Structure formats: structure tokens, C-alpha cells
Amino acid sequence: MGATLVMSDLQTRLISKENYFDEPSGKIVFSEMELSGEIEGTGGLLISVKDAIRLGGTLIMLPENELVESVSSEDYSEEIDDSYGELANLVAGAYTSTFEEMFPKSFRFIRKKSSVVVPMKVDIESDQPLPDQLYYQASASMILNDTELGTLTLLMPAEAFGLAETAAEPTTEEPVQDQKAATAAEDSGESAGDTAAGQAEQKAPQGKPFDIMKQKKRVDACLAECRARMEDEVGALLGAEIKLTDHTTKIVTKEDYFMDEAPGKLVLAHMDIVGELDGKSYLAVSLKDAIRIGGTLIMLPPDELENVVKEGDFGDDSEDAYGEIANIISGVYTKVFEEQYPDKIRFVKTHLEEVVAMKVDAESDEPMPDILYYMANAAMNIGGTDLGSMQMLIPAVSFKLEGLIQDETADDADGAGRAKGSVTGSASAGGDDRVKGNVVGGASSAGSVDRIGTVESGGGQNNPEYLLVSNDGNECSKITELFNQRGISYKVLDYKENVSNYLPGEVRAVFLVMSVVDEKGLGVAIKISAASSLPLVAAGPEWTRTKVIKAVKYGVGDILVTPASDNDILEKIDSLQAQKAA
Known part of the structure; x- marks a missing residue:
């Protein structure tokens, strides 16, 4: 690559296919590794899409600004696939040489096809992208030219190396009651x-x-990725650096939310959930923060922006501008959940609504139904100015999280x-x-x-x-x-x-x-x-x-x-x- 790549902090363990792909992560590049010789089996070399793009782009000497843009957009092009594939071949060769020198049995690592995989959409019981069995995982952290990357992971079939019986992998599953099945009924x-x-x-x-904690981990991983992408995409639209920190999630009732979590005056962006799931979600920020965000987008002069924020003047221009931000955010949620969540869904922003928290009737259906919600909360900072929280509420039942209560x-x-x-x-x-x-x-x-x-x-x-x-x-x-x-x-x-x-x-x-x-x-x-x-x-x-x-x-x-x-x-x-x- 003509660059310095440092690999450190080697970690090894036994892990099942299910538990590996259940761990929070975004899209990954999976390169099939065939073991051939006195040891046979199938394993894989795994790396995040962003890191594969950076390594492959560095190999073909992409200009830095083009490389950064490709990494940010996760544009894993055919050219990048070819270049990263060459690096994966080198890794396979390095493993082959090392094991030939130090391992008693003679075999080779042969890199086969590569594909982009979304961990949450992997069918555990299938043989794709690799068989459902116990693996020996070796992972190492990477630093490329002083830039910290993620980890490069090799999964090898444990049984082929006599490791399947050396340790039993702990399980976190706890039995829960089966749900009763519904069958077709007439509309009368x-x-x-x-x-x-x-x-x-x-x-x-x-x-x-059904493992409720694994489901929570899946949803939390998507919400965390949404937070990270919102920083980039909303920040790019506003022309200002946005930081969303102290990200937390919890289950709340409507009453609990408006009594304990919501700001006094807030703007709710209503978002329909459509596709394989249905329901309604809500993006909430304080009224003052909505005015500030909208005013920043339309480039109000600093003095005028401070005045409208102080007066709580959510005029048509600010409302339209903040509505555009809400559209961008709904697009982020759509993209992340389409890529990483098992059910294919979209978030569609419908309208904005000003709400006074203490005036909400918890038993009514306004401004949202009285059901359980799963709330993601993050503190906002725009251009160095600390704001309040941004909160996303999704229906707990739609995402199988009602058991958390x-x-x-x-x-x-x-x-x-x-x-x-x-x-x-x-x-x-x-x-x-x-x-x-x-x-x-x-x-x-x-x-x-x-x-x-x-x-x-x-x-x-x-x-x-x-x-x-x-x-x-x-x-x-x-x-x-x-x-x-x-x-x-x-x-x-x-x-x-x-x-x-x-x-x-x-x-x-x-x-x-x-x-x-x-x-x-x-x-x-x-x-x-x-x-x-x-x-x-x-x-x-x-x-x-x-x-x-x-x-x-x-x-x-x-x-x-x-x-x-x-x-x-x-x-x-x-x-x-x-x-x-x-």
C-alpha cells in the first residue's frame, strides 16, 4: 500500500456464528477463507465496510478528499472491491506461510469470494455467509498512517483445529414464555x-x-448508528459541526415521557413507520432548539437568531427549515434500518407539532397514543453551543421490546x-x-x-x-x-x-x-x-x-x-x- 499499517491488541476466543453476528456492528465485508490440505473447512476474514474502503482506496491511491467521501458514504465500488480483494489475498498468504512454518499439519488459506454483509440480516441457520458452527475468532486493532481504524477479524472452524471441545461458549439466553399464535379471522x-x-x-x-436482551442490542446498535450518521448529515446541511453525546436508551410510557423526560415546550416531528412493520415514531426537541436549528439553516444573523430563540418565535421560515432537518433525520433512520435491521422499514416524516408537555392528557391519543415507547436520548451541541436533548421515540411493541418493562x-x-x-x-x-x-x-x-x-x-x-x-x-x-x-x-x-x-x-x-x-x-x-x-x-x-x-x-x-x-x-x-x- 505504500503506507504504515500497525496491527495490535490481538484478541482470541471461541464464538458461535449467532453470537458473532449478534454483536453490534454496521455493514461488513466478508471474504470467504477456504482451508485446504490436512485441515479442511470454511472460515472468513471480516472487516467493516468503511475500513475496507480506506484500505482499498489507499492501495489505489485515491485522493484524500475522494477517499474521505467514499468512506463517509460507504461507497464500496467495484474498483474498491478489487483493490481490497488483493489485500485479502495477501492476508490469506500471510496466514498460510505462518501456519506452514509453525503448525504441525500442512494446509493453506485460500481467499475466495467477497461480499458485503449486514450482520443483523444474516440467517444463522443457513450456510451463508459461512456455516453455523463454533469458530475460533482472532481479532486485531488497526492503525493506518496514524489513523485509528476498527478491527480485522479471522474466523476459523474450531472443530477443524481440535478446539470445539476445549471450552464451552457461555450463553446469555434465558427461556421465556412462547407467544400464542394468531390465525386468520373474518373481518366481522x-x-x-x-x-x-x-x-x-x-x-x-x-x-x-426469544432473547429480549439480544433484541435490545440489535435496536440499540441501529439507534447508535443513526446518531453517528445524523452528526455527519445534519452537520453537512447546517454547515456546522454537530455533536450528539451521552446517548442512552430506555423504555417509557407516554405519561412517564411527558412528566419526566420531555422539555417544557417541544416540537414533535411525527414519523410514520411503514414497510414490514407499522407504527408511529416521534422526534422531539425543545421549542428553543428547533428555532435555533431552523434559524441556523436559513443563516439568520447571530443577533437576530438569539432574539427569535429568546422570544420562542417559531415562525414559518424557521418551521420550514427545521422541517427539512427532520426530513434528513427520517432519511437517516430509514437508511440505517433498511441496511441493518432484519425487517425492511422506512421512516416517513408527516408533520411537525408544537406541544406543551404539562398540558398533555396521557390517556388521549394526542399528540401520540398512550402506549409503550423505546426512547433514544442524546445531548446536542451545534458549533460549540450546548443545546438540550434530541429524543427519538419508537413504539416498543413494533420492535419487540415491550418485554423490557x-x-x-x-x-x-x-x-x-x-x-x-x-x-x-x-x-x-x-x-x-x-x-x-x-x-x-x-x-x-x-x-x-x-x-x-x-x-x-x-x-x-x-x-x-x-x-x-x-x-x-x-x-x-x-x-x-x-x-x-x-x-x-x-x-x-x-x-x-x-x-x-x-x-x-x-x-x-x-x-x-x-x-x-x-x-x-x-x-x-x-x-x-x-x-x-x-x-x-x-x-x-x-x-x-x-x-x-x-x-x-x-x-x-x-x-x-x-x-x-x-x-x-x-x-x-x-x-x-x-x-x-x-
């Missing part, structure tokens, strides 16, 4: 409910347990007292003590407020058999009346209350009673399923095939179509009682 209410009721009890075929709900439930505003129902024939309507004033004998469908806790009953989580008073009252007639104890909560305070306890099953089957209600289903594995019956009107599949995916085991007759409700109760008896 009754048939959808009947189909889901019959099919939801069938469990999905046994397979590998389990640890939080478990912590909340540990030693927690009873929730306010609910009371245990007692079994009394006749059931005429039902409360009809919304929350009524006055304390019950248990010292708490009566709510829809509850009765006073006769005899101090504090161990309900059933939990009802509801925002539909009429349908909830039908269920509790039948509970009273059957002598079954219960407790009724509304959507806002913390179900984890009661689960599992002595509860045998949960009814989720929805006035509308929407994201808010299904979000409650997620919270219930995260808190326990108890049977969950979802009641609501106008079920469709899509809603049924979503509900079952979120942990619902049975569907009750409302308005429901007493016979419909009793059928569900009898089924649950039979499960209890079994």
Missing part, C-alpha cells in the same frame, strides 16, 4: 372473536426462546401497596350493590373509592380471583354482576392504575374491557402481559382480523365481542374456571 366481529377464542389457546411451535413492573410490584381508587368485589347473591356510572364519591367499607362495576369489600376480602381493567362501564358492569351471582371475588381498575400492584397475587385471570379496540387498549394488554402470564380475556367491539392478531401477539388468550350477552360472558367465565380447576 363475531367470527373474529370466535376464531381468536378457539385459536389463541394453541401455542406456537417450539423454537428458540417486566423488570420495571417487577420492581414496582415488590412490596407495593394496593392501588388507589379501586376496591375488591365480594360475592353476594343478587349483586344489586353495583355502581353504575363513572367514579362516585364517598369511601367504602374498605376505605377506598368505589369505581365502575365494584361493590363494597364485604368481609374485608382482599384476595380477588379476577382482575378487570376497564374503560367501558356498561360492559364491565355486566361481567361483575355475573361474578356476584357466581360468588366470585374481583377487583376493577381503570386504565391509569398500575396493574402490576395486583399481579399475580391471588388473581386467576384478567379481563381487559375496552370501549374501543385501539392502541391505547392494546397498550394496556402489553402492560398486563408484562406483569404476569395469567390468562387474559380482551373484550371490545368491532374486532377485525388485524386487531385479533395484534391482541394475541400482545398476550391476549381469548376474545369477547361486545356488546356481550350474559351467555357469552358466562362461557368465558366457565372456561376460565375450568382452567383453574385443572
